[in-house]
Amino acid sequence: MSAKIPVSPDTRTDTDVAAEVQRQLTVFARRIRTQSAQLHPQLPFVAYSMLSEIDAVGGCRAVDLAHLYRLDKSTVSRQVGDLERRGLVSRSPDPAGGRGQVLQVTGAGAELLDDAGRRQRAELELRLADWTDDDRQHFARLLRRYNGD
């Protein structure tokens, strides 16, 4: 089909390894949206990941999501508004004051997360099926480190 130049991963220099990391991360990033849409068609990818994050940290503000994902606050505002309209999150005034609102996952939201999460994890388990526990933990650790905790 095309003239691929075979390069063994082991013979690459440091910079090439970094480039390979970048390339693989890009492939992943391009795929996750599609995959996500298939796994939980009820909810758009972005809305789902935000709902999931709110659940994971036990409640947060919109601006926290914006920082985590490096998104504009207007984007988050619309997504959160959508989540609220669907009855998946509730908003209450931030005890810390200001205009802040604390977002909480509602019962319906938790239910949806549970359902979608189960399928998502099943898919992931399938993908990691033949990985050793050591490799999984190492992968998680490296990703966390890459993302800057």
Place this chain on the structure above:
Amino acid sequence: MSAKIPVSPDTRTDTDVAAEVQRQLTVFARRIRTQSAQLHPQLPFVAYSMLSEIDAVGGCRAVDLAHLYRLDKSTVSRQVGDLERRGLVSRSPDPAGGRGQVLQVTGAGAELLDDAGRRQRAELELRLADWTDDDRQHFARLLRRYNGD
């Protein structure tokens, strides 16, 4: 839940690690677009990653990109059309026949890639600055494996 996943005493821990992997991958996926837009504002994220891929494999068809990134062929068609209009790729009939067109990076495309890639790698190097070579290679290997190469 799939019945193909073997239930073992380790399953619970494995699942937690898998969920952590998922979460970290999601954070990454959410960030890369923004980051990419900052690194090469001349070219949209998607167009850039396609140009980069065409370069990396030394030429391919639109349908190959669609498979790699799990995108609809119409999406790829438009992106490739954009790249051609900008003079960054050229199209020639696929020697293998059919309606296929082999995409090649032009001189201008290579130049742009070189420039953007330099900045991108600098950013990545910064991020991986305190990683050991072993960790880098391991990370690249795990990502490649995750992406199912």
Place this chain on the structure above:
DNA sequence: GCTCATGAGTTGTATAGTACAACTTATAGA
């Protein structure tokens, strides 16, 4: 107490990215 700066959020607007469906066209096989 006013005034103003700050921070959180919302809304208007423009654009990129994407899928799906319907179409075109080139080749290979029956």
Place this chain on the structure above:
DNA sequence: TCTATAAGTTGTACTATACAACTCATGAGC
């Protein structure tokens, strides 16, 4: 020759996103 298949294009609709301009609460300085 006819038909199935594969690659690509185009019409259409919708999501995701940024940027800019706005609203509103709070707290600091006077």
